Amino acid sequence: MTTPLLDVKDLCVEFKRPGGIVHAVNGVSFSLQPGESLGIVGESGSGKSVTVLSVLGLIARNGRVVRGEALLDGEDLITMSPEELREVRGRDVGVIFQDPMTSLNPIMRIGNQITEAMLVRKLYTPTEAKARAIDLLRRVGIPQPEQRFNDYPFQFSGGMRQRVMIALALALNPKLLVADEPTTALDVTVQAQVLKLLDDLRREMGMGMIIITHDFGVATNYCNRINVMYAGQVMESATVDQLITRTANPYSLGLLESTMEIGHGKQAIQPIPGNPPSAMVVHQGCPFAPRCRYSTERCQVEKPVLRAIERDHLVFCHYAEDVMRDVTEQIHA
Ligand SMILES: Nc1ncnc2c1ncn2[C@@H]1O[C@H](COP(=O)(O)OP(=O)(O)O)[C@@H](O)[C@H]1O
Ligand SMILES: [Mg+2]
Structure with a gap:
C-alpha cells in the first residue's frame, strides 16, 4: 500500500443557522491514492461539496469541522492555520467550480490571472510564467493561445471559460485537482470534452482527482472509484465495476436504477x-431507512458502520450481503 494522497477520517461538519444546526457531514472517511480519480456522487444536499471543501478551508463562515482528520501527503489540513491552508491550496491543490466566474476575475486579462498565480510564489520569471501560461492554455484546448492570452473572461464562451479555469487550476502543477460539478452548466457535448480533458490531464500529470457530481453517469465514465453519499454519510465506496455489478447498498442500487443507461x-x-x-x-439509525426496501426495525434504531464486504469495497448497510446477493442473482438471471 502506498501512502494515500488524501486520507480523510471521521469528518464531521456542521453549519449554524437561525433555525438550528445543519449536520452537513456526519463521520465521513475515505482515501485517495496518488494518480487516482475518485467520484463523489449523491443527490443535491447530500454533503458532497462540504466534505471536500471543508477540508480545504473553503466553506462559509457559519460552518466548522467539528471532528476528524484530513491528511494531505501526511499533513493534517484540519489543524492548519488559515494562512498555511491558503499556501497548501495555492501550491498543492487546484479547485474547479461549476461557475468559472467564481475563480476568474472578470476585469483582468486571463493570461495575467494565470501568470499571477505563478509569480506570487516566485517560482518563475515573468517570461517563463507567460510561456507556461500560453502552454497551459494550449493544453486545455484554447485555440490561438498567444492571442487569447490578452482577452478578458467575457470574451470566451462557457465551455472555453471552463477550460481557462482549468488552466488556472493547473498553473502550479497541483498534486490534487478537485472538480465540483465541473460541467453541470455546460451542454452535453462540451461536458464530455471537458471531462475527457480533465481525465487526460490527470493521467499526463499524475495528479489525484476528485470529481464531485450529482450525475452517476459522469462518475462511472471518468472515475476509478466512487463514493456514494447520502445525508452526509458515505453509503458505499467501491470501484466502478463493483458498484455496478456488485452493488451492496440499497441507496446506490436506487441511484443505479434511476440512471437508465446503467440500471440493472x-x-x-x-x-x-x-x-x-x-x-x-x-x-x-440509518438515514436512508424510511425510503429503503430492505429496511427493518433494526435500521431505525441502530446506525450501520461503513464496513468492508470485499476487498476495496466498503458498505454502510446492515443488509449489504443480501443486497449484493440479489443484485448478482438478477444480473445472472
Ligand atoms: N453555509 C451554509 N449554511 C447552512 N447550511 C449549509 C451551508 N452550506 C451547505 N449547507 C448545507 O449542508 C448540506 C450539504 O451541502 P452540500 O455539501 O453543498 O451538498 P451537495 O451534495 O449538493 O454538494 C446541505 O443540507 C446544505 O444545505
Ligand atoms: Mg455541491
Whole structure:
C-alpha cells in the first residue's frame, strides 16, 4: 500500500443557522491514492461539496469541522492555520467550480490571472510564467493561445471559460485537482470534452482527482472509484465495476436504477420513492431507512458502520450481503 494522497477520517461538519444546526457531514472517511480519480456522487444536499471543501478551508463562515482528520501527503489540513491552508491550496491543490466566474476575475486579462498565480510564489520569471501560461492554455484546448492570452473572461464562451479555469487550476502543477460539478452548466457535448480533458490531464500529470457530481453517469465514465453519499454519510465506496455489478447498498442500487443507461432492471427507470431527510435532523439509525426496501426495525434504531464486504469495497448497510446477493442473482438471471 502506498501512502494515500488524501486520507480523510471521521469528518464531521456542521453549519449554524437561525433555525438550528445543519449536520452537513456526519463521520465521513475515505482515501485517495496518488494518480487516482475518485467520484463523489449523491443527490443535491447530500454533503458532497462540504466534505471536500471543508477540508480545504473553503466553506462559509457559519460552518466548522467539528471532528476528524484530513491528511494531505501526511499533513493534517484540519489543524492548519488559515494562512498555511491558503499556501497548501495555492501550491498543492487546484479547485474547479461549476461557475468559472467564481475563480476568474472578470476585469483582468486571463493570461495575467494565470501568470499571477505563478509569480506570487516566485517560482518563475515573468517570461517563463507567460510561456507556461500560453502552454497551459494550449493544453486545455484554447485555440490561438498567444492571442487569447490578452482577452478578458467575457470574451470566451462557457465551455472555453471552463477550460481557462482549468488552466488556472493547473498553473502550479497541483498534486490534487478537485472538480465540483465541473460541467453541470455546460451542454452535453462540451461536458464530455471537458471531462475527457480533465481525465487526460490527470493521467499526463499524475495528479489525484476528485470529481464531485450529482450525475452517476459522469462518475462511472471518468472515475476509478466512487463514493456514494447520502445525508452526509458515505453509503458505499467501491470501484466502478463493483458498484455496478456488485452493488451492496440499497441507496446506490436506487441511484443505479434511476440512471437508465446503467440500471440493472429490464424495466424503465425507477426513481427512488420519497425525499432525502432534512440535514437538521440527527439520525439514530440509518438515514436512508424510511425510503429503503430492505429496511427493518433494526435500521431505525441502530446506525450501520461503513464496513468492508470485499476487498476495496466498503458498505454502510446492515443488509449489504443480501443486497449484493440479489443484485448478482438478477444480473445472472
Ligand atoms: N453555509 C451554509 N449554511 C447552512 N447550511 C449549509 C451551508 N452550506 C451547505 N449547507 C448545507 O449542508 C448540506 C450539504 O451541502 P452540500 O455539501 O453543498 O451538498 P451537495 O451534495 O449538493 O454538494 C446541505 O443540507 C446544505 O444545505
Ligand atoms: Mg455541491
